[in-house]
Amino acid sequence: MTKNLIALSFMICSIFAHSQSDEEQTNISEDRSELKINGLFFILGAIEVDYQYLINSESGVGVDVLYAYDDENLDINYHIAPYYRQYFGKKYASGFFVEGFGMLNSVDDYSYDSSYDPNTDTYFNNGGYQEDIVDFALGLGTGFKFFTNRGFVIEIDLGIGRNLFKNDRNFTIIGKGGIHLGYRF
Numbered sequence: 001m002t003k004n005l006i007a008l009s010f011m012i013c014s015i016f017a018h019s020q021s022d023e024e025q026t027n028i029s030e031d032r033s034e035l036k037i038n039g040l041f042f043i044l045g046a047i048e049v050d051y052q053y054l055i056n057s058e059s060g061v062g063v064d065v066l067y068a069y070d071d072e073n074l075d076i077n078y079h080i081a082p083y084y085r086q087y088f089g090k091k092y093a094s095g096f097f098v099e100g101f102g103m104l105n106s107v108d109d110y111s112y113d114s115s116y117d118p119n120t121d122t123y124f125n126n127g128g129y130q131e132d133i134v135d136f137a138l139g140l141g142t143g144f145k146f147f148t149n150r151g152f153v154i155e156i157d158l159g160i161g162r163n164l165f166k167n168d169r170n171f172t173i174i175g176k177g178g179i180h181l182g183y184r185f
Helices: 002-030 039-044
Strands: 033-038 046-056 059-068 076-087 095-117 122-147 152-163 173-184
Touching (some): 033 059, 033 152, 039 046, 039 173, 046 173, 076 173, 095 173, 122 173
Antiparallel strands (some): 046 059, 095 122, 122 152
């Protein structure tokens, strides 16, 4: 009788242990939202917030919003960049990834007007003025994402794109990337 009671106890404990590990795995895969902040741009004078919805274990969609509050270090004013990612890691939506993104961006273009008067053989500089240029870019990126079982996320990414409409300016090529810290919920 004692042997049967011990065997029954082991079976119940193993069922609970197995169901708990399945439940933990289910909770990880049910956590489909991520909210991150870019620590690199925060140091440079901008705040960048990223929200991502994980479609399944291999893909996700999201939007990245940046607003620059320090004009001295960055020429960009803001950007809004929706993206799609494909993951190649072993864990749920983690590891190496590639992404395609679009980016509505605003940059400052500093122009200087100068003119020449042939009668007096003099050059006139009218000083610089700032022009806000808004454009839309398409691009590709890559990166790597780590996350813990408690939901903490670390992501390193880098992307490059091309503005599509105002190609007569210096800002035809744009960049995207950083070191993101966040939480999966």
